[in-house]
Amino acid sequence: MRRLAVVALLALAFPAAASAHATLEHATPGFQQRVETSPRAVVLGFDQRVTVLPGTIRVVDALGRLVSAPAHPELSGRHVVAPLHRLARGPYTVRWHVLAGDGHVVSGVYTFGFGVAAPPPTEAYGASGPTRSEHVVRWLYFLALALVTGGLGCRLLVVRGVLPPRAEKRFFLLTGFGALAAIDIGIIGFILRAEDALQLPFARLLYGDLTPIANGTRVGTAFVAMTLGFAFLAALLFLAWLTDRTALLWGAFALALLLTSGLSLSGHSAADAGSSWKSELADWVHLSAASIWIGGLVQLAVVVLPLAPELRRASFLRFSSLATVLVALVLAAGTYLSILRLPHVHDLWTTRYGHVLLVKLGLVALALAWGAFHRLVAVPRVAAGGEGSLASLPRSVLGESIAGMAVLLAAAVLVDSKPPPRGVPAQTVARKASTLATKTFVSGRTPRLRTAAGP
Amino acid sequence: MQPPAEHVHWLFATGFLILGLCLLGEAIVGPDVWRTRAWRAYLWPGIAFTLGVLMFPVMTFFTNSTIHMLAHGAWAQALMFAGAAELGLVRGKLTSPWWRLAMAFAFLVSGTAFLVHEQNAWFFQRSSFLHHLMGWTLVIGAAVPLARCVRPRSTAFGGAFAATFLLIAVMLYCDRDLAPIFGHLSPLAGVQHR
Incomplete structure (x- = not known):
């Protein structure tokens, strides 16, 4: 026992050799730096001594050609230097991995440009763009966003009054679940993106x-802002539940709408050629209105209609009016964005983006038809006081919301697809996309170079 | 722009120290005396919840490895969940005493995250030793909030609960390299890097 205590005390008294595994502190050229003269070497500086491995630093050009010589350690082993051949102008990808003092292989990737702007590391050579898993994750993210934004919108704009305790509890459960799901799905989505950029098997991705x-x-940036935002939103929701203060829900609703812009500011509407503040605004309106519509339908079907009998008539009629406005916004913003991204009508059937858009439009038509049935058939009956129509409403509303969720799935695939570049005929793009050169930095679709041992 | 990792560890160590001292105070004087002022009942669950919210910036801004990010995400959510459950109980929004299991669950999740996050052996370096120690303290310590579900007014369990947080606080204070403030104590610690 005494020996154990001595060991514990000694372990506490002596300073640690390092704070866990090695951390890259600086790199030359820097992350996404544009350099105007050809650098002679890539230098990586770590916070501790590292061991150089075969292929510790590999620098490749846009075609995947190796332009670096074998790396060697410098400055007591805390720096690793890889001499470079004379570079041609263009973007370059640096992939590195070193053995840290704790025995783990730490890896990373970054890009720099010689005479040109460097692409983001998510478009580094070897990264292949969004996968099917990412489509599913993005869809789940949209659903979580709809649960939060639509739930709060329905509670504040449609229900307005006090909900019965059971309904109130279910509202907070659904919305809170949406907020937490947005955090966790966001983390998974970010890691999947990073996995694609780093091109590492899972065990090495951990480091x-x-x-x-x-x-x-x-x-x-969107990941950081939205994770922090949703954490704060979850805290606001919890405090609203704890203190019964609806004012906090308004804050949470405003934050949810603000966070929706995170997707608009990180997607096609902000990043692609031809984007402007107008395309970002249209994207935000499109996504916000769709989230409130679909999430509101879920709240109506699962919370208000089954658990708040005295509120359901007024709520349904109010939601119907709100949904008309929301659908108009969705259609107007969606039409503008479609024209912006697909300037030619034939792009609809000649590009992959167009194909996905057609599927999405088909699903939108289904959801709209269902909504129109509610607006034109159910609303007059409910307004006239028909109790029978109210009884079957939850299932019918849930059906409309499921159609809306299917639209979100198509939207998730669409967001992950690349629209054809503006001003370039689609056939040319398709032909170019088949060549390795343009695969790397233009189309976002690149060959996978993953191996069991990593690059 | 990032603060050194040591400062972040010390910030959370201070949070756990205050939390543990509140719990110790409650265990010593008893819940009735402790709650003569109503706000005191909210004190330690509120601190736990706030620490959970504050853990999110650590998760998102310290991204030098995936495993590090995932572990901090798990701690953030476990702390928020356990703090929220205790706040709900204090406020009377939650009535079932089984909600106290949320803290036991948070201990288990946090302890597991420590053990999974620390891939080195116990004696590799001081931080490895302390990570293992914190992990096992939390995993074994999960029995304490479990016991508090059954005997919520027990002084012994209350004291043990407080002691768990105090232990975690001390270990967090010791977890990082002392070089930024005191310089290295031993040449074995390598080159000073800050």
Whole structure:
């Protein structure tokens, strides 16, 4: 026992050799730096001594050609230097991995440009763009966003009054679940993006350096802002439940709408050629209105209609009016964005983006038809006081919301797809996309170079 | 712009120290005396909840490895969940005493995250030793909030509960390199890097 106490005290008294595994502190050229003269070497500086491995630093050009010589350690082993051949103008990808003092292989990726702007690390050579898993994750993220935004919108704009205790509890459960789901799905989505950029098997991804992706890309900035935002929103929701203060729900609703803009500011509407504040605004209106519509339907079907009998007639009629405005906004903003991204009508059937858009439009038509049935058939009956129509409403409203969720799935695939570049005929793009050169930095679709041992 | 990791550890260590001292105070004087002022009942659950919210910036801004980010995400959510459940109980919004299991669950999740997050052996370095120690303290310590579900007014369990947080606080204070303030105590610690 005494020996154990001595060991414990000694362990506490002596300072640690390092704070866990090695951290990259600086790099030359820097993350996404544009340099005007050809750099002679890539230098990575770590916070502790590291061991150089075969292929510790690999610098490749846009075609994947190796332009670096084998790396060697410098400055007591805390720096690793990889000499470079004379570079041609263009973007370059740096992939590195070193053995840290704790025995773990720490890896990372970043980009720089010689004479040109560097692409974000998510478009580094070898990254292949969004996968099917990312489509599903993005869809789940949209659903979580709809649960939060639509739930709060329905509670504040449609129900307005006090809900019965059981309904209130279910409202907070659904909305709170949406907020937490948004945090966790956001984390999964970010890691999937990072996995694609780093091109590492999962075991090594655990020690992958995510800093260039978190700090140097729109996806990373959106991830940071939205994770923090949803954490704060979850706290606001909880305090609203704890203190019965509806005012806090208004704050949460405003924050939810603000957070929706995170997707608009990190997606096509902000990043692609031809984007402007108008496209960002249209995207935000499109997504916000759709979220309130679909999430509101879920709240109506699961909370208000089954658990608040005295509120359901007024709520249904009020929601119907609100939904008309929301659908008009969704259609107006969606039409503008479609024209912006697909300037030619034939793009609809000649590009992959167009194909997905057609599927989405089909699903939108289904959801709109269902909504029109509610507006034109159910609303007059409910307004006339028909109790029978109220009884079957929850299932019918749930059906409309499921159609809306299917639209969100198509939207998730659409967001992950690349619209054809403006001013370039789609056929040319399709032809170009088949070549390795343009795969790397233009289309976002690139060959996978993943191996069991990593790059 | 990022604060050194040491400062972040000390910030959370201070949070856990205050939380543990509140719990110790409640265990010593008893819940009836402690709650003569109503706000005191909200004190430690409120601190736990706030620490959970504050853990999110740590998760998002310290992204030098995936495993580090995931562990901090788990701690953030476990703290928020456990703090929220205790606040709900204090406020009377939650009535079932089984909600106290939320703290036991948070201990288990946090302890597991410590153990999974620390991949080195116990004696690799001081931080490894302390990570293992914190992990096992929380995993084994999960029995304490579990016991408090059954005997909520027990002084012994109340004291043990407070002691768990105080232990975690001390270990967090010791967890990082002392170089930024005191310089290295031993040449074995390597080059000073801050």
